[in-house]
Amino acid sequence: MNCIDMGDSSVLHYGNLILQRFIMRAYPGASLRRHTVMQGILSVLPVMLVLIFIRFYPIVMAIYRSFTNWNGLYRSDWIGLANYIEIFTNSPFWKLLRNSFVLLTTVPLQLILGIFVAVLLYEEVKGWRFFRAIIYLPQIVSAVTIGYLFRVAFGLDGPVNLVLRRIGMQFMAIEWLGNAATALGVLVFCLTWFSIGWQAIVILGGMSKISPEVFEAAKMDGANYWQRTFYIVIPMISRTIEYAVIMSMVWTLTSIFAFIYSITAGGPGYETTTLDYMIYTKFYQASAHYGYTSALAVILLVIILVITLAEMRYTNKVSEWE
8 A cells, every 4th residue: 555655656746847847948937936836727737628528518518509409410500599488488497497496495404404413423322323324325225216115105005195094094195196286295205305314424524623522511511402503513514504505406406307207207297397307308309309408408507506606695694794
């Protein structure tokens, strides 16, 4: 292991020497500060070029294609705002947007539950080792598998309705996935349950920077669990919470296709279809209109950017107040 580390450090050392000599020959009269700046720029340039090719180029092309009638092959005529006009006027866009925002309510739910679980694990309550081992388990199980389990559980003859009938609540034994409100409720419950473990792990990571003496002093002063959570943990990990909120929001808006497909398939009708699910289904249709799909993706990108910037601005204001 030491040999490998020494070899890696030697390669980095010789690489830096070669880079320094190249800069000194290219800019012989420049100051040491300029040499240092140029060395930093050239060091990160290869990574930046890769990121531009992998990340930014597809975004730019999607924006361009959204103004065309591109069919994925040869047809790519400029049609201006026609795709956007069709989305806003002759499509179920507003229903899809409503569904996406409804599912965003899972973010505060999973964050709150994740914080409570993280504090319990941090304070090593009875059985904390067992719960620490299983709390992250849903994250390593396939989303499709979890989706089908929820589909079976909330089916008309599934375990949920079976329990309700056994305890004399037959009136609540309904077709959960056949009604718009209850189907969205099942998705909210599924996404919240799935994400609690991830939130708890992230919050635990943020709590590692809090000195144990702070908790010990709070306990000696008589602070209970709720007071320690609200007056110590949350204020001291505000940046971690900001990261968790942004990542959860982006994930909810862009990465829940597998859950929707396996639980409700977007139905009934468009009642559980979200923007990202519509993008997937439109993209893989036999007669796909990729220009229209690109326009949907651009709209989703703008929504994510607006919400992210608003959340970051709010968090910065809260930090200033503190």
